[in-house]
Amino acid sequence: RADREMQKKAAAEVQAAKEAAGAAPDADSELPPKPKEGTRNPAVDSSGAGNGNGAAARVSDFPPTKRLPWFRVTRRVARVAGERLGTSVVVIAASACTVFGIGAWEGFLLSAGSEAQWAYALRYGLENILPSTVWTSVDPALVARDMGLDAYSVLGHASHDAATEMAVWRLHVLRVVIAPFTMLAQVTHVVSVTAGARREYERRVLNGDAQMLPGIRERVVRVCGRQSDVTALTLTRVGEHIVPVFEEAGPVRPLTHAHSDGLRIPVFWRVAKADVGHAFAWRRMGIDETWFIQTTTGRKVLMLEADATNPDDVLTGDCRDLSVQDAILAFGQLAAAARRP
Missing domain, CATH: 3.40.50 (Rossmann fold)
Structure with missing residues:
Protein backbone atom coordinates (compact mmCIF):
# COMPACT_ATOMS: atom_id res chain seq x y z
CA ARG A 1 0.00 0.00 0.00
CA ALA A 2 2.83 2.39 0.83
CA ASP A 3 4.46 1.60 -2.51
CA ARG A 4 1.25 2.41 -4.38
CA GLU A 5 0.90 5.73 -2.57
CA MET A 6 4.49 6.64 -3.41
CA GLN A 7 3.92 5.74 -7.09
CA LYS A 8 0.79 7.92 -7.21
CA LYS A 9 2.64 10.79 -5.58
CA ALA A 10 5.55 10.48 -8.03
CA ALA A 11 3.17 10.36 -11.02
CA ALA A 12 1.37 13.46 -9.77
CA GLU A 13 4.67 15.31 -9.40
CA VAL A 14 5.72 14.34 -12.94
CA GLN A 15 2.37 15.45 -14.36
CA ALA A 16 2.58 18.75 -12.50
CA ALA A 17 6.09 19.31 -13.84
CA LYS A 18 4.90 18.63 -17.40
CA GLU A 19 2.01 21.05 -17.08
CA ALA A 20 4.25 23.73 -15.61
CA ALA A 21 6.84 23.36 -18.37
CA GLY A 22 4.27 23.00 -21.14
CA ALA A 23 5.86 19.73 -22.19
CA ALA A 24 4.60 17.68 -25.12
CA PRO A 25 2.92 14.29 -24.63
CA ASP A 26 5.01 11.22 -24.13
CA ALA A 27 7.33 10.15 -26.92
CA ASP A 28 5.43 6.94 -27.50
CA SER A 29 2.26 8.88 -28.29
CA GLU A 30 1.28 9.01 -31.97
CA LEU A 31 -0.15 12.52 -31.72
CA PRO A 32 2.14 15.43 -32.68
CA PRO A 33 2.77 18.16 -30.11
CA LYS A 34 0.05 20.80 -30.09
CA PRO A 35 1.42 24.24 -31.00
CA LYS A 36 0.94 27.07 -28.59
CA GLU A 37 -1.73 29.62 -29.41
CA GLY A 38 -0.44 32.36 -31.69
CA THR A 39 2.43 30.25 -33.07
CA ARG A 40 2.71 28.43 -36.36
CA ASN A 41 2.90 24.66 -36.64
CA PRO A 42 6.19 23.90 -38.41
CA ALA A 43 4.64 20.79 -39.94
CA VAL A 44 2.39 22.98 -42.07
CA ASP A 45 3.87 25.15 -44.80
CA SER A 46 2.32 28.09 -46.64
CA SER A 47 0.78 25.87 -49.28
CA GLY A 48 -0.88 23.60 -46.72
CA ALA A 49 1.23 20.57 -47.62
CA GLY A 50 3.12 18.40 -45.18
CA ASN A 51 0.49 17.27 -42.71
CA GLY A 52 -1.95 15.41 -44.92
CA ASN A 53 -4.92 17.24 -43.43
CA GLY A 54 -5.62 19.44 -46.46
CA ALA A 55 -6.89 23.00 -46.37
CA ALA A 56 -8.67 22.59 -43.05
CA ALA A 57 -5.34 22.31 -41.19
CA ARG A 58 -3.53 24.88 -43.30
CA VAL A 59 -1.97 28.01 -41.86
CA SER A 60 -1.50 30.52 -44.70
CA ASP A 61 1.30 33.06 -44.80
CA PHE A 62 -0.86 35.39 -46.90
CA PRO A 63 -3.00 38.13 -45.37
CA PRO A 64 -6.70 37.23 -45.14
CA THR A 65 -8.74 38.00 -48.25
CA LYS A 66 -11.77 40.17 -47.67
CA ARG A 67 -14.97 39.61 -49.59
CA LEU A 68 -14.89 41.49 -52.86
CA PRO A 69 -17.05 44.65 -52.77
CA TRP A 70 -19.88 44.51 -55.29
CA PHE A 71 -19.03 47.90 -56.77
CA ARG A 72 -15.64 46.71 -58.05
CA VAL A 73 -17.23 44.17 -60.35
CA THR A 74 -19.95 46.66 -61.32
CA ARG A 75 -17.32 49.24 -62.15
CA ARG A 76 -15.44 46.71 -64.27
CA VAL A 77 -18.67 45.80 -66.13
CA ALA A 78 -19.35 49.51 -66.71
CA ARG A 79 -15.84 49.89 -68.12
CA VAL A 80 -16.49 47.01 -70.52
CA ALA A 81 -19.70 48.72 -71.61
CA GLY A 82 -17.80 51.96 -72.16
CA GLU A 83 -15.25 50.17 -74.33
CA ARG A 84 -17.98 48.68 -76.50
CA LEU A 85 -20.01 51.87 -76.88
CA GLY A 86 -17.35 53.56 -78.95
CA THR A 87 -18.72 56.73 -80.54
CA SER A 88 -22.34 56.21 -79.49
CA VAL A 89 -22.11 58.64 -76.59
CA VAL A 90 -20.47 61.23 -78.83
CA VAL A 91 -23.23 60.81 -81.42
CA ILE A 92 -25.92 61.19 -78.75
CA ALA A 93 -24.31 64.37 -77.42
CA ALA A 94 -23.87 65.80 -80.91
CA SER A 95 -27.48 64.98 -81.84
CA ALA A 96 -28.82 66.54 -78.65
CA CYS A 97 -26.79 69.71 -79.26
CA THR A 98 -28.05 69.86 -82.85
CA VAL A 99 -31.69 69.45 -81.80
CA PHE A 100 -31.18 72.08 -79.10
CA GLY A 101 -29.69 74.50 -81.61
CA ILE A 102 -32.54 74.03 -84.09
CA GLY A 103 -35.13 74.46 -81.34
CA ALA A 104 -33.42 77.61 -80.07
CA TRP A 105 -33.49 79.00 -83.60
CA GLU A 106 -37.23 78.32 -83.72
CA GLY A 107 -37.71 80.09 -80.41
CA PHE A 108 -35.63 83.01 -81.61
CA LEU A 109 -37.89 83.44 -84.66
CA LEU A 110 -41.08 83.00 -82.63
CA SER A 111 -40.05 85.65 -80.06
CA ALA A 112 -38.63 88.17 -82.52
CA GLY A 113 -38.90 91.71 -81.16
CA SER A 114 -39.34 90.63 -77.52
CA GLU A 115 -37.05 91.83 -74.74
CA ALA A 116 -36.69 88.25 -73.53
CA GLN A 117 -35.92 86.91 -77.00
CA TRP A 118 -32.59 85.26 -76.16
CA ALA A 119 -33.76 83.78 -72.86
CA TYR A 120 -36.92 82.46 -74.49
CA ALA A 121 -35.02 81.00 -77.44
CA LEU A 122 -32.64 79.05 -75.20
CA ARG A 123 -35.46 77.78 -72.98
CA TYR A 124 -37.57 76.77 -75.99
CA GLY A 125 -34.68 74.83 -77.49
CA LEU A 126 -33.98 73.04 -74.20
CA GLU A 127 -37.60 72.07 -73.60
CA ASN A 128 -37.93 70.54 -77.07
CA ILE A 129 -34.98 68.12 -76.97
CA LEU A 130 -36.91 65.13 -75.60
CA PRO A 131 -40.27 65.86 -77.30
CA SER A 132 -38.46 65.94 -80.64
CA THR A 133 -37.65 62.23 -80.31
CA VAL A 134 -41.39 61.44 -80.59
CA TRP A 135 -42.14 63.93 -83.40
CA THR A 136 -43.77 66.59 -81.27
CA SER A 137 -43.08 70.04 -79.80
CA VAL A 138 -43.90 71.96 -76.64
CA ASP A 139 -46.49 74.71 -77.07
CA PRO A 140 -44.60 78.04 -77.43
CA ALA A 141 -47.12 79.84 -75.18
CA LEU A 142 -46.68 77.20 -72.47
CA VAL A 143 -42.93 77.76 -72.44
CA ALA A 144 -43.45 81.50 -72.01
CA ARG A 145 -45.90 81.05 -69.13
CA ASP A 146 -43.56 78.59 -67.43
CA MET A 147 -40.86 81.26 -67.54
CA GLY A 148 -43.21 83.66 -65.78
CA LEU A 149 -43.66 85.80 -68.91
CA ASP A 150 -46.76 86.98 -70.66
CA ALA A 151 -47.21 84.83 -73.74
CA TYR A 152 -48.54 87.69 -75.85
CA SER A 153 -45.69 90.02 -74.87
CA VAL A 154 -43.15 87.40 -75.94
CA LEU A 155 -44.82 85.94 -79.01
CA GLY A 156 -46.96 88.83 -80.19
CA HIS A 157 -44.12 91.02 -81.48
CA ALA A 158 -43.19 88.71 -84.32
CA SER A 159 -44.49 89.62 -87.70
CA HIS A 160 -45.59 86.03 -88.32
CA ASP A 161 -45.61 86.58 -92.02
CA ALA A 162 -45.55 83.69 -94.45
CA ALA A 163 -41.75 83.65 -94.69
CA THR A 164 -41.33 83.46 -90.90
CA GLU A 165 -43.94 80.75 -90.52
CA MET A 166 -42.36 78.70 -93.31
CA ALA A 167 -38.93 79.07 -91.69
CA VAL A 168 -40.30 77.92 -88.33
CA TRP A 169 -42.03 74.97 -90.00
CA ARG A 170 -38.86 73.88 -91.81
CA LEU A 171 -36.89 74.03 -88.59
CA HIS A 172 -39.58 72.02 -86.82
CA VAL A 173 -39.51 69.30 -89.49
CA LEU A 174 -35.70 69.17 -89.44
CA ARG A 175 -35.67 68.87 -85.66
CA VAL A 176 -38.20 66.03 -85.44
CA VAL A 177 -36.38 64.14 -88.21
CA ILE A 178 -32.91 64.37 -86.66
CA ALA A 179 -33.90 63.51 -83.10
CA PRO A 180 -35.56 60.09 -83.59
CA PHE A 181 -33.25 58.76 -86.28
CA THR A 182 -29.97 59.73 -84.64
CA MET A 183 -30.33 60.41 -80.93
CA LEU A 184 -33.05 57.86 -80.19
CA ALA A 185 -31.36 55.17 -82.27
CA GLN A 186 -28.10 55.67 -80.40
CA VAL A 187 -29.85 55.60 -77.03
CA THR A 188 -31.37 52.24 -77.98
CA HIS A 189 -27.90 51.01 -78.95
CA VAL A 190 -26.46 52.14 -75.61
CA VAL A 191 -29.16 50.27 -73.69
CA SER A 192 -28.50 47.12 -75.71
CA VAL A 193 -24.74 47.31 -75.20
CA THR A 194 -25.11 47.98 -71.48
CA ALA A 195 -27.35 44.96 -71.10
CA GLY A 196 -24.77 42.78 -72.85
CA ALA A 197 -21.77 44.17 -70.95
CA ARG A 198 -22.19 41.64 -68.16
CA ARG A 199 -22.08 38.74 -70.60
CA GLU A 200 -19.00 40.23 -72.27
CA TYR A 201 -17.24 40.57 -68.91
CA GLU A 202 -18.06 36.96 -68.02
CA ARG A 203 -16.69 35.86 -71.39
CA ARG A 204 -13.43 37.68 -70.66
CA VAL A 205 -13.15 36.05 -67.24
CA LEU A 206 -13.73 32.63 -68.80
CA ASN A 207 -11.12 33.24 -71.52
CA GLY A 208 -8.48 34.75 -69.24
CA ASP A 209 -8.72 38.20 -70.82
CA ALA A 210 -10.11 40.06 -67.78
CA GLN A 211 -7.64 42.15 -65.81
Whole structure:
Protein backbone atom coordinates (compact mmCIF):
# COMPACT_ATOMS: atom_id res chain seq x y z
CA ARG A 1 0.00 0.00 0.00
CA ALA A 2 2.83 2.39 0.83
CA ASP A 3 4.46 1.60 -2.51
CA ARG A 4 1.25 2.41 -4.38
CA GLU A 5 0.90 5.73 -2.57
CA MET A 6 4.49 6.64 -3.41
CA GLN A 7 3.92 5.74 -7.09
CA LYS A 8 0.79 7.92 -7.21
CA LYS A 9 2.64 10.79 -5.58
CA ALA A 10 5.55 10.48 -8.03
CA ALA A 11 3.17 10.36 -11.02
CA ALA A 12 1.37 13.46 -9.77
CA GLU A 13 4.67 15.31 -9.40
CA VAL A 14 5.72 14.34 -12.94
CA GLN A 15 2.37 15.45 -14.36
CA ALA A 16 2.58 18.75 -12.50
CA ALA A 17 6.09 19.31 -13.84
CA LYS A 18 4.90 18.63 -17.40
CA GLU A 19 2.01 21.05 -17.08
CA ALA A 20 4.25 23.73 -15.61
CA ALA A 21 6.84 23.36 -18.37
CA GLY A 22 4.27 23.00 -21.14
CA ALA A 23 5.86 19.73 -22.19
CA ALA A 24 4.60 17.68 -25.12
CA PRO A 25 2.92 14.29 -24.63
CA ASP A 26 5.01 11.22 -24.13
CA ALA A 27 7.33 10.15 -26.92
CA ASP A 28 5.43 6.94 -27.50
CA SER A 29 2.26 8.88 -28.29
CA GLU A 30 1.28 9.01 -31.97
CA LEU A 31 -0.15 12.52 -31.72
CA PRO A 32 2.14 15.43 -32.68
CA PRO A 33 2.77 18.16 -30.11
CA LYS A 34 0.05 20.80 -30.09
CA PRO A 35 1.42 24.24 -31.00
CA LYS A 36 0.94 27.07 -28.59
CA GLU A 37 -1.73 29.62 -29.41
CA GLY A 38 -0.44 32.36 -31.69
CA THR A 39 2.43 30.25 -33.07
CA ARG A 40 2.71 28.43 -36.36
CA ASN A 41 2.90 24.66 -36.64
CA PRO A 42 6.19 23.90 -38.41
CA ALA A 43 4.64 20.79 -39.94
CA VAL A 44 2.39 22.98 -42.07
CA ASP A 45 3.87 25.15 -44.80
CA SER A 46 2.32 28.09 -46.64
CA SER A 47 0.78 25.87 -49.28
CA GLY A 48 -0.88 23.60 -46.72
CA ALA A 49 1.23 20.57 -47.62
CA GLY A 50 3.12 18.40 -45.18
CA ASN A 51 0.49 17.27 -42.71
CA GLY A 52 -1.95 15.41 -44.92
CA ASN A 53 -4.92 17.24 -43.43
CA GLY A 54 -5.62 19.44 -46.46
CA ALA A 55 -6.89 23.00 -46.37
CA ALA A 56 -8.67 22.59 -43.05
CA ALA A 57 -5.34 22.31 -41.19
CA ARG A 58 -3.53 24.88 -43.30
CA VAL A 59 -1.97 28.01 -41.86
CA SER A 60 -1.50 30.52 -44.70
CA ASP A 61 1.30 33.06 -44.80
CA PHE A 62 -0.86 35.39 -46.90
CA PRO A 63 -3.00 38.13 -45.37
CA PRO A 64 -6.70 37.23 -45.14
CA THR A 65 -8.74 38.00 -48.25
CA LYS A 66 -11.77 40.17 -47.67
CA ARG A 67 -14.97 39.61 -49.59
CA LEU A 68 -14.89 41.49 -52.86
CA PRO A 69 -17.05 44.65 -52.77
CA TRP A 70 -19.88 44.51 -55.29
CA PHE A 71 -19.03 47.90 -56.77
CA ARG A 72 -15.64 46.71 -58.05
CA VAL A 73 -17.23 44.17 -60.35
CA THR A 74 -19.95 46.66 -61.32
CA ARG A 75 -17.32 49.24 -62.15
CA ARG A 76 -15.44 46.71 -64.27
CA VAL A 77 -18.67 45.80 -66.13
CA ALA A 78 -19.35 49.51 -66.71
CA ARG A 79 -15.84 49.89 -68.12
CA VAL A 80 -16.49 47.01 -70.52
CA ALA A 81 -19.70 48.72 -71.61
CA GLY A 82 -17.80 51.96 -72.16
CA GLU A 83 -15.25 50.17 -74.33
CA ARG A 84 -17.98 48.68 -76.50
CA LEU A 85 -20.01 51.87 -76.88
CA GLY A 86 -17.35 53.56 -78.95
CA THR A 87 -18.72 56.73 -80.54
CA SER A 88 -22.34 56.21 -79.49
CA VAL A 89 -22.11 58.64 -76.59
CA VAL A 90 -20.47 61.23 -78.83
CA VAL A 91 -23.23 60.81 -81.42
CA ILE A 92 -25.92 61.19 -78.75
CA ALA A 93 -24.31 64.37 -77.42
CA ALA A 94 -23.87 65.80 -80.91
CA SER A 95 -27.48 64.98 -81.84
CA ALA A 96 -28.82 66.54 -78.65
CA CYS A 97 -26.79 69.71 -79.26
CA THR A 98 -28.05 69.86 -82.85
CA VAL A 99 -31.69 69.45 -81.80
CA PHE A 100 -31.18 72.08 -79.10
CA GLY A 101 -29.69 74.50 -81.61
CA ILE A 102 -32.54 74.03 -84.09
CA GLY A 103 -35.13 74.46 -81.34
CA ALA A 104 -33.42 77.61 -80.07
CA TRP A 105 -33.49 79.00 -83.60
CA GLU A 106 -37.23 78.32 -83.72
CA GLY A 107 -37.71 80.09 -80.41
CA PHE A 108 -35.63 83.01 -81.61
CA LEU A 109 -37.89 83.44 -84.66
CA LEU A 110 -41.08 83.00 -82.63
CA SER A 111 -40.05 85.65 -80.06
CA ALA A 112 -38.63 88.17 -82.52
CA GLY A 113 -38.90 91.71 -81.16
CA SER A 114 -39.34 90.63 -77.52
CA GLU A 115 -37.05 91.83 -74.74
CA ALA A 116 -36.69 88.25 -73.53
CA GLN A 117 -35.92 86.91 -77.00
CA TRP A 118 -32.59 85.26 -76.16
CA ALA A 119 -33.76 83.78 -72.86
CA TYR A 120 -36.92 82.46 -74.49
CA ALA A 121 -35.02 81.00 -77.44
CA LEU A 122 -32.64 79.05 -75.20
CA ARG A 123 -35.46 77.78 -72.98
CA TYR A 124 -37.57 76.77 -75.99
CA GLY A 125 -34.68 74.83 -77.49
CA LEU A 126 -33.98 73.04 -74.20
CA GLU A 127 -37.60 72.07 -73.60
CA ASN A 128 -37.93 70.54 -77.07
CA ILE A 129 -34.98 68.12 -76.97
CA LEU A 130 -36.91 65.13 -75.60
CA PRO A 131 -40.27 65.86 -77.30
CA SER A 132 -38.46 65.94 -80.64
CA THR A 133 -37.65 62.23 -80.31
CA VAL A 134 -41.39 61.44 -80.59
CA TRP A 135 -42.14 63.93 -83.40
CA THR A 136 -43.77 66.59 -81.27
CA SER A 137 -43.08 70.04 -79.80
CA VAL A 138 -43.90 71.96 -76.64
CA ASP A 139 -46.49 74.71 -77.07
CA PRO A 140 -44.60 78.04 -77.43
CA ALA A 141 -47.12 79.84 -75.18
CA LEU A 142 -46.68 77.20 -72.47
CA VAL A 143 -42.93 77.76 -72.44
CA ALA A 144 -43.45 81.50 -72.01
CA ARG A 145 -45.90 81.05 -69.13
CA ASP A 146 -43.56 78.59 -67.43
CA MET A 147 -40.86 81.26 -67.54
CA GLY A 148 -43.21 83.66 -65.78
CA LEU A 149 -43.66 85.80 -68.91
CA ASP A 150 -46.76 86.98 -70.66
CA ALA A 151 -47.21 84.83 -73.74
CA TYR A 152 -48.54 87.69 -75.85
CA SER A 153 -45.69 90.02 -74.87
CA VAL A 154 -43.15 87.40 -75.94
CA LEU A 155 -44.82 85.94 -79.01
CA GLY A 156 -46.96 88.83 -80.19
CA HIS A 157 -44.12 91.02 -81.48
CA ALA A 158 -43.19 88.71 -84.32
CA SER A 159 -44.49 89.62 -87.70
CA HIS A 160 -45.59 86.03 -88.32
CA ASP A 161 -45.61 86.58 -92.02
CA ALA A 162 -45.55 83.69 -94.45
CA ALA A 163 -41.75 83.65 -94.69
CA THR A 164 -41.33 83.46 -90.90
CA GLU A 165 -43.94 80.75 -90.52
CA MET A 166 -42.36 78.70 -93.31
CA ALA A 167 -38.93 79.07 -91.69
CA VAL A 168 -40.30 77.92 -88.33
CA TRP A 169 -42.03 74.97 -90.00
CA ARG A 170 -38.86 73.88 -91.81
CA LEU A 171 -36.89 74.03 -88.59
CA HIS A 172 -39.58 72.02 -86.82
CA VAL A 173 -39.51 69.30 -89.49
CA LEU A 174 -35.70 69.17 -89.44
CA ARG A 175 -35.67 68.87 -85.66
CA VAL A 176 -38.20 66.03 -85.44
CA VAL A 177 -36.38 64.14 -88.21
CA ILE A 178 -32.91 64.37 -86.66
CA ALA A 179 -33.90 63.51 -83.10
CA PRO A 180 -35.56 60.09 -83.59
CA PHE A 181 -33.25 58.76 -86.28
CA THR A 182 -29.97 59.73 -84.64
CA MET A 183 -30.33 60.41 -80.93
CA LEU A 184 -33.05 57.86 -80.19
CA ALA A 185 -31.36 55.17 -82.27
CA GLN A 186 -28.10 55.67 -80.40
CA VAL A 187 -29.85 55.60 -77.03
CA THR A 188 -31.37 52.24 -77.98
CA HIS A 189 -27.90 51.01 -78.95
CA VAL A 190 -26.46 52.14 -75.61
CA VAL A 191 -29.16 50.27 -73.69
CA SER A 192 -28.50 47.12 -75.71
CA VAL A 193 -24.74 47.31 -75.20
CA THR A 194 -25.11 47.98 -71.48
CA ALA A 195 -27.35 44.96 -71.10
CA GLY A 196 -24.77 42.78 -72.85
CA ALA A 197 -21.77 44.17 -70.95
CA ARG A 198 -22.19 41.64 -68.16
CA ARG A 199 -22.08 38.74 -70.60
CA GLU A 200 -19.00 40.23 -72.27
CA TYR A 201 -17.24 40.57 -68.91
CA GLU A 202 -18.06 36.96 -68.02
CA ARG A 203 -16.69 35.86 -71.39
CA ARG A 204 -13.43 37.68 -70.66
CA VAL A 205 -13.15 36.05 -67.24
CA LEU A 206 -13.73 32.63 -68.80
CA ASN A 207 -11.12 33.24 -71.52
CA GLY A 208 -8.48 34.75 -69.24
CA ASP A 209 -8.72 38.20 -70.82
CA ALA A 210 -10.11 40.06 -67.78
CA GLN A 211 -7.64 42.15 -65.81
CA MET A 212 -7.05 41.03 -62.24
CA LEU A 213 -9.19 42.95 -59.78
CA PRO A 214 -7.34 45.23 -57.33
CA GLY A 215 -7.52 45.00 -53.56
CA ILE A 216 -5.67 41.69 -52.97
CA ARG A 217 -2.40 42.18 -51.08
CA GLU A 218 0.61 39.91 -51.75
CA ARG A 219 0.22 37.83 -54.87
CA VAL A 220 2.36 35.19 -56.53
CA VAL A 221 2.45 34.95 -60.33
CA ARG A 222 2.86 31.38 -61.52
CA VAL A 223 3.64 30.80 -65.19
CA CYS A 224 2.16 27.49 -66.33
CA GLY A 225 1.73 25.75 -69.64
CA ARG A 226 -1.64 24.49 -70.80
CA GLN A 227 -2.83 23.28 -67.39
CA SER A 228 -1.56 22.51 -63.90
CA ASP A 229 -2.90 20.23 -61.18
CA VAL A 230 -0.54 21.86 -58.68
CA THR A 231 -2.07 25.26 -59.40
CA ALA A 232 -5.56 23.84 -59.02
CA LEU A 233 -4.62 22.76 -55.50
CA THR A 234 -2.96 26.10 -54.74
CA LEU A 235 -6.06 28.02 -55.84
CA THR A 236 -8.13 25.96 -53.45
CA ARG A 237 -5.81 26.80 -50.57
CA VAL A 238 -4.73 30.41 -51.09
CA GLY A 239 -7.40 31.71 -53.48
CA GLU A 240 -6.69 34.99 -55.23
CA HIS A 241 -3.17 35.24 -53.81
CA ILE A 242 -2.02 33.02 -56.68
CA VAL A 243 -2.29 34.37 -60.25
CA PRO A 244 -1.68 31.56 -62.75
CA VAL A 245 -0.78 32.28 -66.37
CA PHE A 246 -1.96 29.69 -68.88
CA GLU A 247 -1.46 29.35 -72.61
CA GLU A 248 -5.03 28.28 -73.37
CA ALA A 249 -8.40 28.87 -71.73
CA GLY A 250 -10.12 25.64 -72.75
CA PRO A 251 -8.27 23.13 -70.53
CA VAL A 252 -8.72 25.26 -67.38
CA ARG A 253 -12.39 26.20 -67.76
CA PRO A 254 -13.52 23.85 -64.97
CA LEU A 255 -10.95 25.55 -62.76
CA THR A 256 -12.31 28.96 -63.73
CA HIS A 257 -15.90 28.02 -62.96
CA ALA A 258 -14.85 26.63 -59.58
CA HIS A 259 -12.95 29.71 -58.35
CA SER A 260 -14.46 32.73 -60.15
CA ASP A 261 -17.53 33.16 -57.92
CA GLY A 262 -19.95 32.84 -60.81
CA LEU A 263 -17.55 34.38 -63.37
CA ARG A 264 -17.27 37.56 -61.28
CA ILE A 265 -13.61 37.33 -60.26
CA PRO A 266 -10.79 36.82 -62.80
CA VAL A 267 -8.90 33.63 -61.94
CA PHE A 268 -6.05 33.49 -64.46
CA TRP A 269 -4.33 35.44 -67.21
CA ARG A 270 -3.98 33.94 -70.67
CA VAL A 271 -0.88 34.45 -72.81
CA ALA A 272 -0.56 32.42 -75.99
CA LYS A 273 2.70 30.53 -76.45
CA ALA A 274 3.61 32.67 -79.46
CA ASP A 275 3.09 35.91 -77.46
CA VAL A 276 5.09 35.12 -74.32
CA GLY A 277 7.96 37.40 -75.35
CA HIS A 278 5.75 40.35 -76.38
CA ALA A 279 5.05 43.19 -73.95
CA PHE A 280 1.47 43.75 -75.15
CA ALA A 281 0.48 40.30 -73.86
CA TRP A 282 1.32 41.30 -70.27
CA ARG A 283 0.52 45.02 -70.24
CA ARG A 284 -3.12 44.75 -69.12
CA MET A 285 -2.56 42.07 -66.50
CA GLY A 286 -2.99 44.59 -63.66
CA ILE A 287 0.25 44.25 -61.68
CA ASP A 288 0.62 46.96 -59.03
CA GLU A 289 2.55 47.55 -55.81
CA THR A 290 0.04 45.62 -53.70
CA TRP A 291 1.19 42.40 -55.38
CA PHE A 292 4.69 42.71 -53.88
CA ILE A 293 5.62 40.62 -50.84
CA GLN A 294 7.71 42.23 -48.09
CA THR A 295 10.77 40.26 -47.03
CA THR A 296 12.31 40.04 -43.57
CA THR A 297 14.86 42.67 -44.60
CA GLY A 298 12.13 45.16 -45.51
CA ARG A 299 12.48 44.84 -49.27
CA LYS A 300 9.46 44.22 -51.48
CA VAL A 301 9.68 41.63 -54.21
CA LEU A 302 7.35 40.29 -56.88
CA MET A 303 7.22 36.54 -56.42
CA LEU A 304 7.39 34.63 -59.73
CA GLU A 305 7.06 30.88 -60.15
CA ALA A 306 7.02 28.44 -63.05
CA ASP A 307 5.19 25.13 -63.24
CA ALA A 308 6.32 22.95 -66.13
CA THR A 309 4.59 19.69 -65.22
CA ASN A 310 2.27 18.10 -67.74
CA PRO A 311 -0.55 16.20 -66.02
CA ASP A 312 -1.45 14.41 -69.27
CA ASP A 313 2.00 12.87 -69.75
CA VAL A 314 3.71 12.65 -66.39
CA LEU A 315 5.29 9.20 -66.91
CA THR A 316 7.33 10.01 -70.01
CA GLY A 317 10.92 11.13 -69.99
CA ASP A 318 10.10 14.68 -71.08
CA CYS A 319 6.92 15.75 -69.33
CA ARG A 320 7.47 19.51 -69.34
CA ASP A 321 4.46 21.59 -70.30
CA LEU A 322 6.53 24.80 -70.24
CA SER A 323 9.99 25.26 -71.72
CA VAL A 324 12.79 26.99 -69.86
CA GLN A 325 13.05 29.57 -72.63
CA ASP A 326 9.37 30.49 -72.34
CA ALA A 327 9.67 30.77 -68.56
CA ILE A 328 12.65 33.12 -68.88
CA LEU A 329 10.81 35.27 -71.42
CA ALA A 330 7.73 35.40 -69.21
CA PHE A 331 9.75 36.39 -66.14
CA GLY A 332 11.42 39.17 -68.10
CA GLN A 333 8.12 40.57 -69.34
CA LEU A 334 6.56 40.33 -65.88
CA ALA A 335 9.49 42.21 -64.35
CA ALA A 336 9.15 44.90 -67.00
CA ALA A 337 5.39 45.15 -66.43
CA ALA A 338 5.95 45.55 -62.69
CA ARG A 339 8.31 48.49 -63.28
CA ARG A 340 5.85 50.40 -65.44
CA PRO A 341 4.04 53.22 -63.64
